[in-house]
Amino acid sequence: MLEDVAALAGVSAMTVSRTLNAPERVQAKTRERVLAAVRELDYRPNTAARQLATGRSGVLGVVSIDTTLYGPASTLYSIERAARLNDYSVSIASLSMLTRRSIEESLRQFQSQSVDGVIIVAPHESAADGLRHLSSKIPVVAVDAGAGLSVPVVTVDQRAGAARATRHLLSLGHETVWHLAGPASWIDANGRVEGWREVLEAGGHRVPEVSRGDWSSRSGYQLGRRLAQDPEVTAVFVGNDQMALGVLRALREAGRRVPEDVSVVGFDDVPESAYFWPPLTTVRQDFEEVGSHAFHVLLDQMAGRSSQVRRLVEPELIVRESTGPSRG
Amino acid sequence: MLEDVAALAGVSAMTVSRTLNAPERVQAKTRERVLAAVRELDYRPNTAARQLATGRSGVLGVVSIDTTLYGPASTLYSIERAARLNDYSVSIASLSMLTRRSIEESLRQFQSQSVDGVIIVAPHESAADGLRHLSSKIPVVAVDAGAGLSVPVVTVDQRAGAARATRHLLSLGHETVWHLAGPASWIDANGRVEGWREVLEAGGHRVPEVSRGDWSSRSGYQLGRRLAQDPEVTAVFVGNDQMALGVLRALREAGRRVPEDVSVVGFDDVPESAYFWPPLTTVRQDFEEVGSHAFHVLLDQMAGRSSQVRRLVEPELIVRESTGPSRG
DNA sequence: CGAAGTCCTGTTAGCGTTACCGCATGGGGG
DNA sequence: CCCCCATGCGGTAACGCTAACAGGACTTCG
DSSP states (O other): OHHHHHHHTTSSSHHHHHHOOOGGGGOOHHHHHHHHHHHHHHHOOHHHHHHHSOOSSSSEEEEEEEETTTHHHHHHHHHHHHHHHOOOEEEEESSSSHHHHHHHHHHHHHHTTTTSSSEEEBBBHHHHHHHHHHOSSSOEEEEEEOOOOHHHOOEEEEHHHHHHHHHHHHTTSSSEEEEEEEEEHHHHHHHHHHHHHHHHHHHHHOOOEEEEEEEEEHHHHHHHHHHHHHHTTTEEEESSHHHHHHHHHHHTTEEEEETTTTTOSSSSSSSGGSSSSSSBBBBOHHHHHHHHHHHHHHHHHTTOOOOOOEEEEEOOEESSSSSSOOOO | HHHHHHHTSSSHHHHHHHHOOOGGGGGHHHHHHHHHHHHTTTOOOOHHHHHHHHHHOEEEEEEEEEETSSHHHHHHHHHHHHHTTTTTTEEEEESSSSOOHHHHHHHHHHHHHHHSSEEEEEOOOHHHHHTTTTOOSEEEEEOOSSOOOSSSSEEEEEEHHHHHHHHHHHHHTOSSSSSEHHHETTTTHHHHHHHHHHHHHHHTTTOOOOOOOSSSSHHHHHHHHHHOOTTTTOOOEEEEEHHHHHHHHHHHHHHOOOTTTTTOOSBBBOOOGGGSOOOOBEEOOOOHHHHHHHHHHHHHTTTTOOOEEEEOOOOOEEEEEOOOOOOO
């Protein structure tokens, strides 16, 4: 195929290859002729052959947990965009469970595909084990992973976000803040619990027991019903917006008004949260930035630069109408 | 690398290759030895080399519109799962806009990656042009695309879904049903409009003017405010659940109760819709099935079997509490 | 007991590209 | 005026795998 182009341009295959990979090393006039032939034949280099010859593939692997979820989906999208802009293509492995086994399996698969680098979106505790024992020599960057790993990590600062949410509620005069968290197996969920707890303790507030949901509205609803029974509860920080939706409903059904009787804060700022009833005060995570950071850190890794990064993206508190002053 | 395994097992490279690709063609005893060596060396075949030799890559391309949206994300996820189960890996191109140019560009890219087949998730009218003029010889399957294409299409039967929603509302005694549709540039949006209109016309009901949103809750809210002003409006079929959320809020703010004064039906059945206020009656699309069908149709295409399929997946009406009898 | 399979394994060549070295050509310095 | 070097291009050999054919040992049947 390359030969065809070469023949048409009246040069050798090698010259065509050079024209495409190191244009400055070929005379302007020849280059013109070659490029014309390339266009004429609509030539596209065969990536497999190129990869075999060079060892590089121009493909990145992304292993992610369930890309149906808002966070992972947004992160993936922005990784993909950044990659495309830099002439990489993206191969995916969405896992429903992140275990050491499944991560290693995906990594092996990517490895045999000779991907140039891998981004692992691993907001799950079970992934930590897999990440700590990475045997591959492929550059790897983790997103939303815990601390203490040998690979660079890019993540939203969950503690800071939770702290902001909690302080916001305290500043409205609430005596303390209840927390409805995500599953203990999720890194992010635990980071939020920590941020929340730290603020309460620092201010000398009582630390109520944490309830654990599974991120779904259903679980938010179920746990919300219990919270609604307790008249002491006047402020709730919920681990994500979906659960917050369930909580809002539970409170309403129990006759407790939001924000007059109870204030609620969510996490994520999903696009719909501004249209919940009432519009939800929440913590916005900039997944866009996370994805693009992750990509660039990976680029650095691949170039051999740096490592051992832990990059925190700052979340932002979005105040809407689900929070208000305490009436205590 | 293959040579190493061969050496360790004391056989030729070819025998190793056979052991991996056609185990029955090699003696059980030899096979054992080879497999032992494979494990010993943790050998993984190089896909680029294999691809160069065979012409097949084991990679599928998926080009999709914004995979942040619920539908495309779910479809992608289920395609990926089906592919993985069949030892294919998936390369993605999420486009923010589907135009003939961008589709062709992605296709070229996939082509030079020698993907074995491509699935195009193209719920957008602008994609039709690109799909009609496909020049590639790669097997292609379209998801959620319009009619009259040369490639097989797998899609949810939007008209049937809309018809069900509309009939449901009429059966509750409403004189007619208003429709808040998605953008006219979206195939699905138009299919829903048609299904809705057909039912109204068939029953001799008045056909109110269609409003067009952009799928977002915001647009649902804005258009909902207008509908809320009109006392004749007692039943609204909304193009998706996000917009329906906005409509619910607009109605509530205008003092119109749902479902007592106005009934609302959405489309998609996003996981949260059961926790809207009130829980939303909606039309469930089985994206899971769409994705897995698409994959299998592509498999057929790749095997040279069939073509010209148009496979409709049946949507399902989920009745919750946002619809009720007319009080007219 | 020999010819004709049958089964298994090995040999050779080639997939399309790039790395590496080598060979012209031409221009400038000694 | 000759030699040396820079510049530009071409030839050849990989990269790691499999297709296609080849050949040897062992059956099987007349």
